[in-house]
Amino acid sequence: MKEAKVLWVDFLANGTGLHIEEKRNEYIDKAKKAGFTHIVVDAKIPYGYVTYQSKIAPHAGEWERFSCWQGLDFVAVMLEAIKEQGLKAILKADIFAEGRIGAPALPHLQEDWQVIYLGEGRDGRPAFTKAEDWTENAVFVNPVMPDVRQYELSIIRELGENYEFDAFILDRCRYPNVKADYSPLSRREFEKYSSLSIKNWPYDVAEGGPFFKKWLAWRASVISSFIKEAKAEVKKAGSSRDFGVYVGSWYPEFFQEGVNWGSKEFSPGYDWMDADYSETGYAEELDFLMTGCYCFHVTKQEAAAAGLREWESVEGAIEISKAAVMNKPAYLPSLFLKDYEGNEQQFQKALEMCTKNGESLMIFDSIYLEQYGWWGLLKEHNLSRGGSL
Numbered sequence: 516m517k518e519a520k521v522l523w524v525d526f527l528a529n530g531t532g533l534h535i536e537e538k539r540n541e542y543i544d545k546a547k548k549a550g551f552t553h554i555v556v557d558a559k560i561p562y563g564y565v566t567y568q569s570k571i572a573p574h575a576g577e578w579e580r581f582s583c584w585q586g587l588d589f590v591a592v593m594l595e596a597i598k599e600q601g602l603k604a605i606l607k608a609d610i611f612a613e614g615r616i617g618a619p620a621l622p623h624l625q626e627d628w629q630v631i632y633l634g635e636g637r638d639g640r641p642a643f644t645k646a647e648d649w650t651e652n653a654v655f656v657n658p659v660m661p662d663v664r665q666y667e668l669s670i671i672r673e674l675g676e677n678y679e680f681d682a683f684i685l686d687r688c689r690y691p692n693v694k695a696d697y698s699p700l701s702r703r704e705f706e707k708y709s710s711l712s713i714k715n716w717p718y719d720v721a722e723g724g725p726f727f728k729k730w731l732a733w734r735a736s737v738i739s740s741f742i743k744e745a746k747a748e749v750k751k752a753g754s755s756r757d758f759g760v761y762v763g764s765w766y767p768e769f770f771q772e773g774v775n776w777g778s779k780e781f782s783p784g785y786d787w788m789d790a791d792y793s794e795t796g797y798a799e800e801l802d803f804l805m806t807g808c809y810c811f812h813v814t815k816q817e818a819a820a821a822g823l824r825e826w827e828s829v830e831g832a833i834e835i836s837k838a839a840v841m842n843k844p845a846y847l848p849s850l851f852l853k854d855y856e857g858n859e860q861q862f863q864k865a866l867e868m869c870t871k872n873g874e875s876l877m878i879f880d881s882i883y884l885e886q887y888g889w890w891g892l893l894k895e896h897n898l899s900r901g902g903s904l
Contacts, residue, residue, distance in 0.1 A: 516682070516757065516803045516845045519553050520898050521605065521877040522546050523849075526557035526566055526575065526589065528882040534583045536592070542881060543596045545890045550898030553603045553681070555877075556593045558674055561653050561687060563613035563621045566590055567678070571669050573621050590678055603681040606674055607761075610667050610688040610745075614654030616647065628656040628663050630695035633717055641717055643697060655691040658773070659704050659737045667741075668748055675752025682757035683749045684805070689738060689762075690773035693722065708733045728789035734773035735795035742797045757802035759844065761877075764806035764832035766839045776804060777839035801844035805877045808832035809851040813864040829865050833872045847875045852883035859892065866896050 524533075524542065533539050546554060559565045564575040566589035576585030590606065597604045613624050620626075629646035636642040646654045656663045671683070690696060697717050705720065706713060709729050713719050720730035742760065749758045762776045763769055769776065770787055779796040782788070798804065808829045812818040818828035825831035833848045840846055848869045855862035869876040884890050 516553070516847065516875050518874040519603075519803075519845075519847065520551045520875065521553040521555060521805070521847060522549075522551040522881055522884075523555040523607075523877060523879040524557065524593070525880045525882065526560050526581075528880055530557075530566070530575065530581050530589070531583060533589070533593075534587065539592060539596050540599075542885075543600045543602065545884075546881070547600045547602060549884075549890050549893040550896075551602065551878075551893075553605055554593070554597050555605045555607050555684065556590055556597070556680075558590050558606045559608035559610075559670055561609045561612045562615045562618075563624065563654075565670065567674070569670070569673060571666075571673055572623065590674070594678060594680065605682040605684050605759075606678065606680045607684045607686055608667075608670060608674070609686050610741075611656050611658050611663070611690075612653040612687045613656050614647065616649070616652055616654065620647070620654075623666065624654065624656070625662065628660060630655045630657050630691060631698040631701075632691075632694045633697040633721060634694065646691075646695075649691075651691050653687070653691070655695065657696045657698060657700065658690065658741060659696070659701055664741055664744065668744055671745055671748045672752070675749055675756075680756065682759060682803070684759045684761055684803075685742075685745060686761045688741065688745070688760060688774075690734060690771075693771035704737075705730060705733050708736065728787060728792070731770050731773075731787060732789050732791045732795055735770070735775040735792065738773050739775065739795045739797040739800075742800050746800050759801050759803035759805065760797075761805045761807070761849070764808045764836050764848075765826060766835050767826065776806075778841040778843050780841055781839050783838075798840040798843040803845040803847060803875075804836075804840055805847045805849045806832065806836040807851060807879070808836070808848045808865075808869070809854060811854045811858075811861065813861065813868050829868045830872075833868065837872070845875060846873060847877045848872060849877035849879060851879050852887065852889070856883070856887065859887075859889070862889065863892065863896065866893075866898075870896075 565572040575581045634642040775795040778798040782793040812828040815825040826835045
């Protein structure tokens with residue numbers, strides 16, 4: 516995405532207001548005047564619901580919070596409004612998150628799809644807990660399970676076949692954290708991958724175990740293989756459509772989510788890496804990558820003064836992101852506006868850091884531009900240099 520200025524419109528934050536046509540049109544009009552070139556449209560949200568008329572997945576209108584959308588198609592009306600303004604649309608799908616803790620299970624969610632978390636019982640023995648009983652808000656499902664993968668791919672396929680858009684982006688295409696998945700299926704698949712027979716399960720593959728590094732590489736390979744399959748679905752529906760992923764910028768710790776979003780050629784030698792880890796990199800599969808440089812501190816110097824690591828600044832996050840992808844996909848540093856609530860000057864510094872380091876960026880989320888009255892700041896910043904996929 517050359518010179519792309521992307522505005523993320525999160526359905527969870529904006530959905531209740533955007534069912535009003537005037538509000539939708541106002542948002543898109545403000546986005547265009549502020550200089551945005553692309554709008555991210557939520558097609559599948561983190562809790563398993565979709566926002567379009569699907570034959571596969573439950574509609575967000577079935578959730579009481581978004582009952583105003585019952586029978587309506589958020590994707591269709593947003594695409595129409597975006598097209599009318601001459602902007603480009605990026606459809607977004609949350610992957611591997613299929614329910615909410617404490618809410619009734621969605622009809623499609625099979626119990627054995629859920630990830631199994633590893634904890635410690637009161638007796639010190641390993642405790643295995645299903646996702647629905649864990650503390651994570653979203654019910655994550657197991658990325659290695661064939662039925663789970665086919666379900667997620669079927670949604671991407673359905674969107675590709677029924678809507679016209681310019682690009683597609685995946686979010687939450689990962690494990691929830693390093694404590695998952697410890698299911699019997701994952702054990703079998705890891706043993707197949709590694710040619711090992713795990714005698715002391717789960718300790719041998721858990722942190723501190725002899726095969727922990729190999730386990731991390733296997734988890735990353737599971738996600739990388741799905742990325743290839745998802746890309747194929749997007750390109751099958753339209754080869755000119757760009758394919759990308761959103762991830763956190765904290766590469767030195769993102770192994771915990773089972774994701775290697777770097778290039779296969781990137782091998783920084785972190786102590787958690789084994790010899791095979793670099794091979795799991797998927798940057799070469801992408802047309803573009805957004806990394807969340809979600810930091811209050813803008814410069815590396817500011818972060819250091821606060822006792823933080825360099826990559827816990829916008830500058831450092833961009834630096835590690837660019838190093839990891841090695842110019843393979845287009846790169847978009849991304850800002851979380853809530854980090855700068857009440858501090859307009861710091862937000863402007865963060866914007867300047869992004870534009871200094873490239874031609875593209877992503878802003879999350881439109882709701883904060885509205886709440887903080889910052890649309891005009893972007894216009895003043897000369898965001899509107901135009902952009903195209």
